[in-house]
Amino acid sequence: EADIYQTPRYLVIGTGKKITLECSQTMGHDKMYWYQQDPGMELHLIHYSYGVNSTEKGDLSSESTVSRIRTEHFPLTLESARPSHTSQYLCASSEYGGGQYFGPGTRLTVT
C-alpha cells in the first residue's frame, strides 16, 4: 500500500543530543518536504527536495539539515537539540503538480 511513514512518532530527548527524524514514502514521489508545526499554529516549511541529491531550505529558518540519497527517503537531522526545537515535525511528498501527502508526524520534546 502506497503511504508515507515517519519514525519515531514521539521523542523526548535531552539538550545537546543529536537526533535524526526518519521519513519514507512508497509512492515514488520526486518532491518531499519537512514542515514544523507548533500547537494551534500553521505549518511552516523548513526543507524541501525536488529529487535525489536536491535539497533546499524553506521559509522558516531551521538549524536542522536534510539529505536525499534515495527517492523514498528524506531524513532530517538536528546535530545538537535545544528546547527551542520542541515542536511537531511533519514530512510530506507529492508528484509534480499534485497535492501533498502528509506523514503522521513526529512530536519532539527537548528537555
Add this chain to the structure above:
Amino acid sequence: KNQVEQSPQSLIILEGKNCTLQCNYTVSPFSNLRWYKQDTGRGPVSLTIMTFSENTKSNGRYTATLDADTKQSSLHITASQLSDSASYICVVTDRGSTLGRLYFGRGTQLTVWP
C-alpha cells in the same frame, strides 16, 4: 503579502448538526485551494481540491466552495459526527514559483459533542 485567514478559530457543535468553516486568502497568482483535515497528533489528510474554474467540490459529507473573484472558500460539513472533531486547514497554492508554494491557514478547531 500572501496570506490565508481562517474563521472561526474554534467551533463547538452538537452531533448531527451542520457547520460552515471560512477561508479568505490573498495568494496571487492562484493555482488551487485545498481543505485538509488534521486529527490531533496526526498529519493533515486532503479532503478537497479546487482550481480556479471550480466553484464547488464534494467529498461525502464535506462540500467545499470557492469564489475566486472574492478570494473566499468555505467548507460545509453536513450531519456532523464525533469523528469530525479535528482541525480543518485551508491551503492555497500559488503558481508563481517552480515549487508551487503552499500557504497554510492556522486552521479551525472543530469539536463535535454528543
